Amino acid sequence: MKIQMLKVAAAAALLILPVTATAADEIPRAASTPQTAKNWVAPAGKNLAQSIVDGIVAGHPELVSITIHAVPAGMTDYTMIAGTFPDRVGNVSSPGDVITAKKGVTQVESKWGTPDFNKKVSILVPLKDQSGKYLPVTMVLAFKQSPDSGLIDIDFMQPGVRIRDAVASKIPSTEALFSIVK
DSSP: OHHHHHHHHHHHHHHHSOOOOOGGGOOOOOTTOTTSOBOOOOOSSEEHHHHHHHHHHHHOTTEEEEEEEEOOTTOOSOEEEEESOGGGTTBBOOHHHHHHHHHOOOEEEOOTTSTTTTTEEEEEEEEEOTTSOEEEEEEEEEEEOOTTSOOOGGGGHHHHHHHHHHHGGGOSOTGGGGSEEO
């Protein structure tokens, strides 16, 4: 009975809501994040943002993952435009990622209350361009953490900011992050 009522409610909602996309328009979700919608597909080739991620990963074994979030041209939603999880590129960004980009604030996420607590600490930093100007772009750096390390969440902030500052010279603008590189 309950399932039948839900089906009726869903059908009624479809009659009221305007449909703006068809099943053919939907972008498949990443297997690793099936609950997160995708709203963008990266063009063929590697963009500057992905090149920056790849360079950071190569030089920083203390990192678990990196992602970069921005608004693709012609869109209004923040989106993961590069990262160490290629299947997640195109995912809609989380509210925390958006806050960092819009307000230019650095955030520390200790992952308290999640299975990742004491395994990783994420630092969300707004990216800067070559001139040192903050961009409406977030880079999320997830550092390996161990309960035996003696480190606390804020101990990862300075290394995160240093990594961010080291890549600024490679970023002429937000738009450049989307450009294809060789």
